Amino acid sequence: MPGNNTTLAAIFQQMADVTELLGGNRFRVNAFQRAARSLQELGEDVAGIDPGRLSKLDGIGSGTADRIREYLDHGRIDEHEKLIKEVPAGVIKLLDIPGLGPKSVATLWQQGGVTDTATLKKKLDTGELEKLPRMGKKTLENIKKNLAFAETAHQRIRIGEAMPLANWFVHQLRGLEPVEAVHYAGSLRRGRETVGDLDLLAIADPKQGETISNAFVKLEVVEEVILKGATKTSVRARTGAGRHIQVDLRVIEPEAAGAALLYFTGSKDHNVRLRERAIARKLKLSEYGLYKEDSETRVAGKTEEAVYKALDLAYIPPELREARDEIARAEKDTLPELVELQEIQAELHAHTTASDGHWSIRELAAAAADRGFHTVAITDHSKGQVQANGLNAERLEKHIEDVRAVAKEMKGKINVLAGSEVDILIDGKLDYPDSLLRELDIVVASPHASLAQEPAKATKRLLKAIENRYVTILGHATGRIVNRRAGLHPDMKKLVEAAAQRGIAMEINANHYRLDLRDTHARLALEHGVKLSINTDAHGPADLDQLIYGVLTARRAGAKREDVINTFAKPQLMKWINATRP
DNA sequence: GCCGTTTTCGGCCCGACTGTTTTCAGTCG
Missing domain, CATH: 3.30.460.10 (Beta Polymerase, domain 2)
Incomplete structure (x- = not known):
């Protein structure tokens, strides 16, 4: 079930689409789109933001703030309801076809009588659309082709x-x-x-x-x-x-490489801000370089750094170029120094053949050591994860002994911790009693089942897990699978506040199917002083390579080296882990 | 509709490519 942010973003996007189709003011269209993006990027539920702060958010002015209040109070926005009545839903959908923009769709609809993809297909075959302005044979051919493409799974x-x-x-x-x-x-x-x-x-x-x-x-x-x-x-x-x-x-050309890289990296909104900034400085920015106004003199272009510098800005890493606050911070030179892949020195969530992994404890430890890691935590599944061959109490006791044996054997090469990925049950209780959790060096607590739970229950469930005094890291908090499963929608603000209070870390699961916490949630965690833990949740040899995706997500959240416990030197990491426990 | 080192009005990014056109509108990124 989508949250308020997602629903509101969809509403504003629709208002943009309809306004554009009806030939409304394009800057107004742009403003609706920006509001939609801002809402989608918001890490916390918009309902929890007080009205004074709301209109201060980027791209949200007093008009949008009023509409958001209207939605929160009444579950609908009057203007939106009126707008969407003016255009058939099928017509709005036509905008998803590549090559069809608002002008062409409006022509097809108003002059050609096309109301959805079905009528479009029919009329393409009869040839009657050829009479419409700017609809020649080739254009119609292309529409046909792109329509077929749009119908065969166009997903990011x-x-x-x-x-x-x-x-x-x-x-x-x-x-x-x-x-x-x-x-x-x-x-x-x-x-x-x-x-x-x-x-x-x-x-x-x-x-x-x-x-x-x-x-x-x-x-x-x-x-x-x-x-x-x-x-x-x-x-x-x-x-x-x-x-x-x-x-x-x-x-x-080489002389424009930096300007082009900047331009094609985006985001689009970030570029727009840079260009506006250029104009204010009597300069002009394009993919070919930064030029003096009305002249061919190129001020910068060979490197991205040079372009930023010529605009009086510190270098902005690509992951931060989302038109949030990065330009203001670059101006004051207060951008965070983002965590780097090479700074990760520990894997704190990985599985072995004891549960559903493909490695023995020794193989996993050796692979981690090969990567230059100083620590690896063996965290197999708990008993509730039957399908993953989760360990019951008896097997866990034995497993801990096995891990300790390997740890002893590999002492000096790598620090091997006995841990568990303990299941967070439906009511927030953990799948092992405290007496057992106490014996472990590290505990990652993660939800695996009942991932469509309603938000209030999910919040309560995860809060209860965070409050357990043996939990070290909250693993993949929402359980979402990118493009496949929405996962839980807990009140993230409450979770990060609780995690901050407890002093535990929240995981960015680096597996590219998960990336959970996602960037906006991780950003919220950092804003509340919560440490992050980037882990691959490795089940086999290739999985450790996914670390980069977790690091990129952390960088998008603005994480510095010291925000991520996996970058800590061994003594610092052990001290940190032990400080989370009684 | 949003926004402010041009601050409460008057602006709001820039260029490549295509197809339909005889100079440019529309789309895309």
Whole structure:
């Protein structure tokens, strides 16, 4: 069940769509869209924000704040109800078809009598739409093709699926003769949990654009060429998982590499703010560089750092470029120094063959040591996780002995902790008694079942788990699976306040299906002084590689090294863990 | 509708590519 934020975001997005279709003021449309994004990005429930603070949020003015209050009080917004009556729902859906924007959809609807995809399909076959303005044969052909594409699962791709594909493209293009460097940009570079497309940049002499583009469209995963120009090419490609994703390639001269990387990394809103800032300084920013107003003189462009500097800003890492507060902070040079992948020195949530993992305790410990980690916690499932071969009390006692034996054997190589991923039962009780939890070095408590519980119950359940005095880390708090399961919707503000009070950490589960806490929740945790723990929840050899996705999520939340317990040196980490227990 | 080093009005980002057009509107990122 979606929360207030998600519902309100959808409402404002609809108001934007309808206003645009009806030819309303485009800046008003823009404002509705911004309000929708702000609400979607909010880490806490909007209902808990008092009216004074509400209109101070980015993109939310007094008008939007009033509408939000109206929704919270009455469950609906009058203006929204009136607006959506003016356009059939099927017409709004047409906007999802690539290549169809508000102008074309309005024409199809008002002059062509198209009310949904079904009538669109029918009328495409009869040819009657050709009479409409700007609807030639080719345009109609394209609509037909894109309609078919839109109907076959157009979902954003998980970062764990997109990143390997992007790296593969980068590797392929790097091998081309005229190419100096290749980068991926876009939301992938910003570390978002899902991406809509891949943006690639080839740094090369633009005269070589054609050569590069020809090689690009011939790559084996490319299934269809969407457009192909002198410096810009778009294709549809197959992902490893058999889905399709659009991949855009731009060829950029070396002198503009930084400006282009900045531009294609986005976010769009971040770029808009930078351009406005440029204008205020009598400059002009585009993907080709930062120029003096009305002249060809390029002030900066070779590197991103140079462009930011010329705009009197500190360098802003990609993960923070979401048009929140990063530009104001860059101006004052108070941006956080974000945690880095190489700073992670401990894995605190991993499974062995004792439950549902593929490694023995020794293999897991050795793999962690190979990565340069100083500590690994063995945290197999508890008894309630029957399908995962969870350990009952008796087996856990034996397992603890086994772990201690390996710990002794590997002393000096790696610090092996005896732990558990104990299930948080439906009522918030833990799956082991305190007397057993006390014997462990570390306890990760996570919800696994009843993940569609109503928010109030979920909040109570998780609060109870946090309050257990043996819990060290709250594992994947919501239990969501990206693109597949919404998971719990607890009152996150209450949870982080309780975690802060208890002094325990909250996990960012780095598995790309989970990424739980998500970025906005992790940000909220940090704002309340809660430490994060980034763990891979490894079940097998390849899983430790997913750490990067957790780190990117933490960086999006603004996490510094000292905010993440996995970066602590061994003595500091042990001291921290022990301080959480009686 | 939002916003403020041009602050309560008057602005609101920039360029590539396509298709339908004879100079540009629409879409996308």
